[in-house]
Amino acid sequence: MIRTRWLMMIVMLWVGLTAFASRAQGDTLLIRSPSSRLSDDGRSIIVELDVRNDGNVATAASIVRLFDERGVELNSAPLMPLEPQTRASVVLFAPLDRLPPGVRSNLYITVGLDTLPGGTLTGRGNIASIMVNAPPLVEMPPAPLSTPTPTSILNIPLPVQVDLNDPVQTALAIGIAALCLLLLWVIWVIIRLTRSKPEPFGVWQPMYPAPAVIDPNTTDGRRYLWQQHAQSDHLPMPCPSGSVIARKLLIGAGGGRFDGWHIVGIRSGRYDQYGRINRTHHTMGRRAVRRLDRAARRRKLNEKAALGAARPVARALTKDILKYSDKRSAILPIAVDVRFKGERDLARMHFELWRCAGGEWQPFDSWTALPTYSSANDAVEQFGYSFYGQRHGESRRAFARRLEGDLTRVFAALVFKPAAPPAEEDTAGHPPMTEVRVPEAPSTARQRTVEPPATEGGTPVP
Structure with a gap:
């Protein structure tokens, strides 16, 4: 009890002192x-x-x-x-x-x-x-009920005022914007059409000058007919004994291989007994084409470097072929076309006839021809190759690996073979050419029967 009283007295004393201090401080x-x-x-x-x-x-x-x-x-x-x-x-x-x-x-x-x-x-x-x-209040004039506000489209000031609250003006502004976008799209398409390069693959026919009179019983006449059957510079192996094949080489005015010629396109597709299937055609991109073109025109290129230059192109082409193939078209043979363009007054074409004897190809005739130039002042030439499709029981991975290897070997042979023919016809080692020694060129039907079968290394396309 006494302790409680003491506590109350202490609290009252503290409150009094605080009030006094506050009062004293306030004063x-x-x-x-x-x-x-x-x-x-x-x-x-x-x-x-x-x-x-x-x-x-x-x-x-x-x-x-x-x-x-x-x-x-x-x-x-x-x-x-x-x-x-x-x-x-x-x-x-x-x-x-x-x-x-x-x-x-x-x-x-x-x-x-x-x-x-x-x-x-x-x-x-x-x-x-x-x-x-206190300053007096300033009365502000009342705001109008509806005031058109200047607006802008895409932060571009407009010369007229558009009230977006008005549905008619809003629809008109949207229509004008859509019309401007349409005009921009048309201008963009026109610019692309005028500046885009033409497709490298169009309708192509061999552009070889024909003699005034084609006599199949003369050397010139038979040579001209054989030119129509030369598909590329490739000699397929193995060769059936007694068969004859024509090949073409692209050279320059000085005899250098691919001088004045450029690879401008590579196309792949499928074909059957009736011919090419257009829906399976696919053109490679320009990057791979330029890479193969640079390798084809290099002077010093050994076999290892040729394989290294051809392998990326073959891999990219294999991916394209598999991408555009289904189960039905995978078994069909594959056609690969390489398109060339030759410069005026520089491009030449050299043809050779080869006969298979003893399991090996042996040359027995050759001649040089000038290509016919198109209206664009350039010559257009094409090499064609064919490859097996997917075989029965072959997995897709094994097919891709085999096709890539075949394409690599063909492209490497295209850029590596030193096939520079002489400027003049070489008749050394065999009797002078006569009309009897040049065999008769086969017709289209006969060409298919006498052609060697397609091999993994590639053969001429029928």
Whole structure:
């Protein structure tokens, strides 16, 4: 019981001392130099003042408050304890929406007081008053009910005003934008058509000059007829004994292989007993074509380098063939065409006749011909090869591996073989050519029967 009384006495003593200290501090804190000005945004009045401590050391923080004439608090700011004879600046804000507009108002500033006391307020250092002028309200004209707002499309200023709230104007703007997009698309298509290169593969026929009179019983006549059957510069192996095959070589005016000639396209497709199947045709990209063209025109190219240059092209072509093949077309033979273009006055064509004897190909006739130039002042020539399709019981992976190997060997032979014929006909080692020694060129039907069968190394396409 005694302990409880002591505790109550201690609490009452502490409350009394705190109130006394606050009262003493409030009496010694004096407000000096109050001033007012309008804020930059025009929404409030800024009241600036200094608070000075003329008494002892302040032990607690105080609060500076701003009241209107009715005693309603408008704003407050904390004041940290001050040392004797020191001062601090305080800034208070009086919102204009809480003051009467266009009237001079008297505002009161207090330090250490929670409310504005009644009675006479003059003569007390911790209370000060200041007169402020609240600006009058400016009435804004009412906004129109509907005002067209300038708009823009894709941040491009328009010369006319479009009201997007009007459905008619909105539909008209959408129609104009769609028409502009259509015109841009047409212009883009025209530019692509005018600047795009023509497809390397079109309708092609052998462009060899025909003699004035084709007599199949003369050497020139039979040579011309044999030119129609030369598919490429490739000699298929093995060769049936007694068979005859014609091959063509692309040379330049000086006899150099592929001088004046460029590879411009590679095409793959399928064929059956009735001929080519157009829907299976696919043209390779220009990157692989340019790579094979550079390798074909290189002078010093050994066998290893030729295989290295041909393998990426063969791999890409194999992927294209498998991509455009289904189960029905996979078993059909594959035709590969290599298209060349020759420069005027530089491109030449050399033909050779080979006969199979003793399981080997032996040459027995050759001649050089000038190609016929097209209207574009260039010569167009084509090599054709054929390969087996997917065999019975062969998996797709094994077929792809075999086809890639066959294509690699054919392309490597195309860019590697040093087949530069002499400028003049070489008759050394055999009797002079007569009309009897040049065999008769076979017809289309006979060509299919006397041709060696297709091998993995590639054969002429029927």
